Amino acid sequence: MSDAKFITLEGMEGAGKTTCLEFIRTYFSQRETPLLITREPGGTPFAEEIRSILLSPRDEPVSDGVELLLMFAARAQHLEQKILPALQAGQWVLSDRFTDATYAYQGGGRGIDLAEIEHLERLVQKGLQPDLTLYLDVPIDVGLARARGRGELDRFEQQEVDFFERTRDVYLQRAKEHASRFVVIDANQPLADVYEAISLALDAFVTA
Numbered sequence: 001m002s003d004a005k006f007i008t009l010e011g012m013e014g015a016g017k018t019t020c021l022e023f024i025r026t027y028f029s030q031r032e033t034p035l036l037i038t039r040e041p042g043g044t045p046f047a048e049e050i051r052s053i054l055l056s057p058r059d060e061p062v063s064d065g066v067e068l069l070l071m072f073a074a075r076a077q078h079l080e081q082k083i084l085p086a087l088q089a090g091q092w093v094l095s096d097r098f099t100d101a102t103y104a105y106q107g108g109g110r111g112i113d114l115a116e117i118e119h120l121e122r123l124v125q126k127g128l129q130p131d132l133t134l135y136l137d138v139p140i141d142v143g144l145a146r147a148r149g150r151g152e153l154d155r156f157e158q159q160e161v162d163f164f165e166r167t168r169d170v171y172l173q174r175a176k177e178h179a180s181r182f183v184v185i186d187a188n189q190p191l192a193d194v195y196e197a198i199s200l201a202l203d204a205f206v207t208a
């Protein structure tokens with residue numbers, strides 16, 4: 001494996017991931033470091049099809065276990081076809097969400113045993129972990145107000161507030177447990193301050 005780095009961006013609804021992604025894109029292009037930006041669930045045509053299955057609201061019940069397996073099926077494809085080849089070719093990769101989201105949403109939100117997630121993680125990732133995870137943290141009420149201002153809600157955005165409380169708790173717990181790669185960014189402040197915090201975190205990471 002080359003010394004290319006794998007960065008992930010995480011956050012609750014309305015934390016501002018999409019907005020901050022553009023800032024990060026500019027940060028790397030100004031430093032002439034090619035960065036492959038991708039996302040989960042999705043990132044390849046096949047995995048994007050799984051994404052649309054997962055996100056579309058539907059009448060047919062979908063069990064939590066099926067949702068979990070589809071997340072990892074999409075991830076396996078994404079890793080094999082896109083993330084690993086890029087890293088092996090020396091290119092830095094940034095994924096908008098990765099497995100911390102599975103621990104948070106399927107583990108915290110849905111209540112799936114974290115040991116089951118860990119088992120699938122080992123199977124699919126074979127030890128690969130992000131080198132840096134930027135977690136945009138925002139109180140649930142602030143984030144949901146922002147996200148719900150965007151219009152139609154996907155299958156996840158339709159969940160109740162306590163689902164998001166449990167999701168956020170797991171993100172914060174993981175940030176503590178994996179403190180060497182996590183940077184928690186306060187996303188409940190003006191965007192200029194959020195950008196400044198991201199910039200500081202990236203400066204520290206790229207010069208380390």
Ligand code: Z5A
Nearest residue numbers: 013014015016017018019040041097101102105146156191
């Ligand atoms: N999911 C899962 O369950 N398990 C998994 O393993 C994975 C994913 C990988 C889709 O994710 C869903 O997949 C997600 C979890 C589940 N659930 N949901 N929903 P996604 O990442 O594609 O979707 P998203 O969560 O909606 O992310 P997003 O599109 O990047 O939204 P965002 O973080 O809210 O970003 P935004 O659009 O940039 O910001 C929202 C609004 O807030 C917008 O109007 C901004 O102008 C505003 N904003 C942003 N920052 C600020 C600040 N600082 N101040 C004021 N206003 C702000």
